[in-house]
Amino acid sequence: MACAGPASGRQRVSMQEHMAIDVSPGPIQPIRLISDYFPHFYPFLEPVLRVPDRQAMLAPAIHSAPQLQPNPEAEGDSDDSTALGTLEFTLLFDVDNSALHCTAHRAKGLKPPATGSVDTYVKANLLPGASKASQLRTRTVRGTREPVWEETLTYHGFTCQDAGRKTLRLCVCEDSRLRRRRRAPPLGELRVPLRKLVPNRARSFDICLEKRRLTKRPKSLDTARGMSLYEEEEVEAEVFREERGRILLSLCYSSERGGLLVGVLRCAHLAPMDANGYSDPFVRLFLHPSSGKKSKYKTSVRRKTLNPEFNEEFFYAGLREELAQKALLVSVWDYDLGTADDFIGGVQLSGRASGDRLRHWCECLSHCDRRLELWHLLDSVPPQLGD
Numbered sequence: 001m002a003c004a005g006p007a008s009g010r011q012r013v014s015m016q017e018h019m020a021i022d023v024s025p026g027p028i029q030p031i032r033l034i035s036d037y038f039p040h041f042y043p044f045l046e047p048v049l050r051v052p053d054r055q056a057m058l059a060p061a062i063h064s065a066p067q068l069q070p071n072p073e074a075e076g077d078s079d080d081s082t083a084l085g086t087l088e089f090t091l092l093f094d095v096d097n098s099a100l101h102c103t104a105h106r107a108k109g110l111k112p113p114a115t116g117s118v119d120t121y122v123k124a125n126l127l128p129g130a131s132k133a134s135q136l137r138t139r140t141v142r143g144t145r146e147p148v149w150e151e152t153l154t155y156h157g158f159t160c161q162d163a164g165r166k167t168l169r170l171c172v173c174e175d176s177r178l179r180r181r182r183r184a185p186p187l188g189e190l191r192v193p194l195r196k197l198v199p200n201r202a203r204s205f206d207i208c209l210e211k212r213r214l215t216k217r218p219k220s221l222d223t224a225r226g227m228s229l230y231e232e233e234e235v236e237a238e239v240f241r242e243e244r245g246r247i248l249l250s251l252c253y254s255s256e257r258g259g260l261l262v263g264v265l266r267c268a269h270l271a272p273m274d275a276n277g278y279s280d281p282f283v284r285l286f287l288h289p290s291s292g293k294k295s296k297y298k299t300s301v302r303r304k305t306l307n308p309e310f311n312e313e314f315f316y317a318g319l320r321e322e323l324a325q326k327a328l329l330v331s332v333w334d335y336d337l338g339t340a341d342d343f344i345g346g347v348q349l350s351g352r353a354s355g356d357r358l359r360h361w362c363e364c365l366s367h368c369d370r371r372l373e374l375w376h377l378l379d380s381v382p383p384q385l386g387d
Helices: 015-019 054-058 160-165 224-241 355-366
Strands: 086-094 099-108 120-127 148-156 167-174 188-193 203-208 246-254 259-268 281-288 296-298 309-317 327-334 342-350 372-377
Touching (some): 099 120, 281 309
Antiparallel strands (some): 086 099, 086 203
């Protein structure tokens, strides 16, 4: 049998020659624009698929991307899941009156989970602290995704120490009660560290809303970072669990009546004592050592509130020299029907006190017919009677 060779009619082609065949089938054509086949999505414009022009493809031209002008009147359903809208508000720290004013102006571009209109309100909280004690809210604006409130929320008893360590959380919430819907999470929230505020100077904000943050980490986290975050929050909770609230008192020695006028104006951020998360607070006053039947007073009861307003005044007769040797015991209680009242917190004003309590007591007795108002933190233990 003869071996196959050139005479057999089959031509052997080497690998180099095979790879060199038909590598250049013709003139090189320009590559088409990828956007002609996969157009960009713009939320404010209708997507248009451009048919590529044959002559434009053959011409050596540089195609520039079109400049898009979004329609500002469109209701901005963006494809960005983090764009939950914006909230415009103003903060003012009134040092003279120990108050924090938060004015909620308007929200824009809200994205509720359901289609159509939405009923919204703004809820404010001071962190850290008891949620219901520092919770304020605006009225509900119905039927719009761009609500306008123009409403001011005021935190009374707000001091410079609070401004240095607390944060204001604002949430835009949907009022599901008006439309008989199930309670939904906030549409968005934001947080502002209050240490950035300049006293007695209003500051306006226009901040994007974010998704709701979880304020408590689960105990199942076993990573180092997770455990450290969880422990820090537990420490903050312990610190503010001991804070029982604060009370605003006014003292004035009346030379005309010959005695001390004690005004119980209001309380703020009281500790909740009832199962519903609130308290039924009232205030007891006791001048020790007693000089008669008119040494004990108490205010009326304010139902289901942690920020009661009393505006009640009581009178203790006596000379300034006699009152300087005594002590005024003020205690806040939670009224319980049929059972013993629960102690919330107390404060003692006397010449043996210290800090603001001593200053308030001494300045009152040093100046006649001059009313002095001052906030006092409540102690977690009842005031002790001296000898």
